[in-house]
Amino acid sequence: MSTSDCQPSDYIAPSASEVVSNRQIGPDWYVLRLREESIARRSEPGMFVQVLCNDGESFDPLLRRPFSVYCADKENGTYDILYTTVGRGTRWMAALPDPETTASGESPVKVDVLGPLGNTFSTPGEDETVYLVGGGVGVAPLYFLALHLLALPAPPKIHFCMGARTGEFLQGIEDFRKLPIETHVATNDGSEGFHGFVTDLFVELWKDAGSAENARIYGCGPQGMNESLRNLSIENDLACEICLESMMGCGFGICFGCVAPIRKDADSDFINRRICWEGPVFNSTLLCPGIEG
Amino acid sequence: MAETLKTRLGSLELKNPILSASGTFGYGKEVESFVDPSVYGGIVGKSISLEPRKGNPLPRTWETASGMLNSIGLQNPGIDAFISDPSYLPRMSAYDTRVVVNLVGDTVDEYVEMARRLDSESAVDALELNISCPNCPLGGMEFGVDPEATRRLVEAVRENFSRTIIAKLTPNVTDVVPIARAAEAGGADALSLVNTYVGMAVEWRQRRPRLGGITGGLSGPAIKPLALRLVWLAAQNCEIPIIGIGGIMNTDDVLEFIVAGASAVQIGTVQFIRPRIALEIIEGLGEALRELGAGSIGELVGTLETDRDAITVRQADEDGGEEVPVGE
Numbered sequence: 053m054s055t056s057d058c059q060p061s062d063y064i065a066p067s068a069s070e071v072v073s074n075r076q077i078g079p080d081w082y083v084l085r086l087r088e089e090s091i092a093r094r095s096e097p098g099m100f101v102q103v104l105c106n107d108g109e110s111f112d113p114l115l116r117r118p119f120s121v122y123c124a125d126k127e128n129g130t131y132d133i134l135y136t137t138v139g140r141g142t143r144w145m146a147a148l149p150d151p152e153t154t155a156s157g158e159s160p161v162k163v164d165v166l167g168p169l170g171n172t173f174s175t176p177g178e179d180e181t182v183y184l185v186g187g188g189v190g191v192a193p194l195y196f197l198a199l200h201l202l203a204l205p206a207p208p209k210i211h212f213c214m215g216a217r218t219g220e221f222l223q224g225i226e227d228f229r230k231l232p233i234e235t236h237v238a239t240n241d242g243s244e245g246f247h248g249f250v251t252d253l254f255v256e257l258w259k260d261a262g263s264a265e266n267a268r269i270y271g272c273g274p275q276g277m278n279e280s281l282r283n284l285s286i287e288n289d290l291a292c293e294i295c296l297e298s299m300m301g302c303g304f305g306i307c308f309g310c311v312a313p314i315r316k317d318a319d320s321d322f323i324n325r326r327i328c329w330e331g332p333v334f335n336s337t338l339l340c341p342g343i344e345g
Numbered sequence: 346m347a348e349t350l351k352t353r354l355g356s357l358e359l360k361n362p363i364l365s366a367s368g369t370f371g372y373g374k375e376v377e378s379f380v381d382p383s384v385y386g387g388i389v390g391k392s393i394s395l396e397p398r399k400g401n402p403l404p405r406t407w408e409t410a411s412g413m414l415n416s417i418g419l420q421n422p423g424i425d426a427f428i429s430d431p432s433y434l435p436r437m438s439a440y441d442t443r444v445v446v447n448l449v450g451d452t453v454d455e456y457v458e459m460a461r462r463l464d465s466e467s468a469v470d471a472l473e474l475n476i477s478c479p480n481c482p483l484g485g486m487e488f489g490v491d492p493e494a495t496r497r498l499v500e501a502v503r504e505n506f507s508r509t510i511i512a513k514l515t516p517n518v519t520d521v522v523p524i525a526r527a528a529e530a531g532g533a534d535a536l537s538l539v540n541t542y543v544g545m546a547v548e549w550r551q552r553r554p555r556l557g558g559i560t561g562g563l564s565g566p567a568i569k570p571l572a573l574r575l576v577w578l579a580a581q582n583c584e585i586p587i588i589g590i591g592g593i594m595n596t597d598d599v600l601e602f603i604v605a606g607a608s609a610v611q612i613g614t615v616q617f618i619r620p621r622i623a624l625e626i627i628e629g630l631g632e633a634l635r636e637l638g639a640g641s642i643g644e645l646v647g648t649l650e651t652d653r654d655a656i657t658v659r660q661a662d663e664d665g666g667e668e669v670p671v672g673e
């Protein structure tokens with residue numbers, strides 16, 4: 053193994069992704085469309101990319117920022133990122149020009165992106181009803197998953213449940229509403245949809261459906277939401293996969309910065325595993341109560 | 346004559362002067378989909394301890410201005426799994442590069458026990474003794490801040506390991522020179538410096554530290570000037586080869602360390618951002634040798650020209666950086 057298992061052409065190299073569009077879809081929410089054939093081709097739902105949020109001439113901000121792939125168009129070689137502006141890196145992204153609205157003729161803007169990284173969700177059984185449960189910007193990987201499931205030869209029935217603090221934070225919802233799936237919303241203050249947590253909304257829907265055992269949950273959201281999803285899936289013996297987030301130094305397993313107590317299988321102990329390297333998607337039965345331990 | 350990137354750490358020859366730094370490369374397997382580990386002159390795995398360690402609470406990393414703090418806390422599988430599990434040493438030994446095992450212990454006996462076991466593993470080309478981790482109360486740091494303890498530790502490992510021994514020094518000391526000399530006196534074949542600078546970040550609204558471990562080690566370009574100074578001082582004061590570490594981002598940075606006195610370098614944090622950077626640097630070094638008309642890396646090592654010697658400068662630094670007239 054003097055050269056390792058993969059052939060050079062398969063190496064994942066940081067690559068220049070061309071900005072196709074950079075649309076604001078609501079206060080602080082944006083969709084960035086990038087063109088880079090190999091990233092688009094390899095991306096699967098749940099995977100993420102690491103974006104260098106500077107022009108490459110500077111070391112500040114130093115670390116790349118991780119973002120789930122929101123969707124990928126393999127034919128046209130483009131992929132999208134749904135992001136909210138929370139700090140320097142995401143504000144830098146928001147300031148990238150939107151070539152769709154700026155004058156043509158300017159040279160294309162490129163962003164240095166590494167990826168795709170991480171694993172993907174498993175495919176549901178044919179008779180399973182799928183519940184996608186997302187909080188905030190955690191809906192990003194669920195959108196890609198919904199597209200993927202709808203493209204299956206026999207697409208399952210899909211419910212999408214989105215939670216937000218208030219109605220104002222439901223911006224990502226429009227793209228879901230255009231899909232042939234059932235879309236439901238929950239807000240903590242009741243300003244729109246179900247009044248309460250999105251996990252309680254899920255329980256209502258599931259009970260309305262006769263507490264069917266063939267429900268399969270895919271979740272991604274803030275820590276508290278992920279935690280209640282984990283707990284209720286275990287209490288009710290429901291198949292459930294959760295896409296986790298963590299502060300990331302590298303995004304591909306070399307820094308040990310992104311761990312959580314996760315077991316290898318139902319019989320083994322919880323040990324600190326790397327979310328970026330063994331995840332970010334995990335079966336809920338492998339996660340520790342409290343998730344971060 | 347064609348230029349050569351070969352360099353030496355005592356009796357150990359490296360095909361090029363670029364090594365991966367401990368804790369920033371996994372154990373090689375993780376980077377395989379990004380770069381062939383065999384391109385490196387040597388690879389250093391994350392610190393290994395006698396027993397497995399689960400590491401520190403989250404968060405474990407925090408970005409700072411042109412740098413990052415980490416408090417990973419030496420999470421590792423322990424020496425038994427490291428030697429026998431196919432994802433660790435057996436896999437590292439299959440790469441066409443030098444394999445350096447970085448060790449951390451709480452006592453001299455722990456280092457000795459691990460060194461003895463690795464002495465019979467022919468895949469291990471060198472040991473790097475981490476006597477400098479800022480992230481654990483017993484992370485080897487108390488060895489690295491005391492010259493006498495450093496000497497005794499290196500001596501004890503020397504008696505139990507027949508190949509190359511590298512002592513990795515902490516920058517978190519008032520004066521690195523006595524520690525460097527002590528490691529040399531104890532029988533180290535080379536010194537590597539620096540490990541991370543201990544630091545801290547605070548969230549004032551919550552009144553909480555940013556890191557689960559409260560304090561952490563600073564790495565990245567922010568520390569390069571600090572590291573360069575220590576590498577230069579160590580090189581001026583020791584006979585054994587120096588491995589320069591700290592904030593290296595590109596070929597220019599590598600050459601700065603080499604000119605300041607390093608015979609090889611380790612690249613750390615940069616690999617998080619540019620996993621294929623070793624390839625770029627190796628290519629860049631070849632070009633730099635041609636530009637300078639130099640036949641080998643060795644011709645450049647320690648060629649920094651200064652108007653004052655290191656002893657005078659070190660004294661002036663200690664006196665608060667008082668200006669010493671040039672030529673004095």
Ligand SMILES: Cc1cc2nc3c(=O)[nH]c(=O)nc-3n(C[C@H](O)[C@H](O)[C@H](O)COP(=O)(O)OP(=O)(O)OC[C@H]3O[C@@H](n4cnc5c(N)ncnc54)[C@H](O)[C@@H]3O)c2cc1C
Binds near residue numbers: 116121134138297
């Ligand atoms: C696997 C994964 C997928 C993600 N997907 C998305 C997505 O689809 N859309 C989206 O808007 N956000 C997503 N995030 C969160 C996103 O990475 C952070 O919001 C972003 O890094 C913040 O960067 P900043 O420079 O704007 O903020 P700053 O606060 O300036 O960042 C400072 C540091 O903290 C890190 N950081 C801050 N918040 C987070 C966080 N929540 N997770 C990881 N690192 C963080 C940054 O990387 C940086 O090192 C994802 C995170 C992970 C781990």
Ligand SMILES: Cc1cc2nc3c(=O)[nH]c(=O)nc-3n(C[C@H](O)[C@H](O)[C@H](O)COP(=O)(O)O)c2cc1C
Binds near residue numbers: 366419541593615
């Ligand atoms: C996330 C992280 C983990 C590290 N873990 C170790 C370790 O286990 N053992 C060790 O000797 N050094 C460790 N280091 C220190 C590096 O090997 C290196 O000395 C330091 O990062 C400075 O180099 P850099 O600025 O190029 O990163 C670690 C550094 C980082 C950033």
Ligand code: FES
Binds near residue numbers: 305308326328
């Ligand atoms: S982010 Fe570095 S190991 Fe996961």
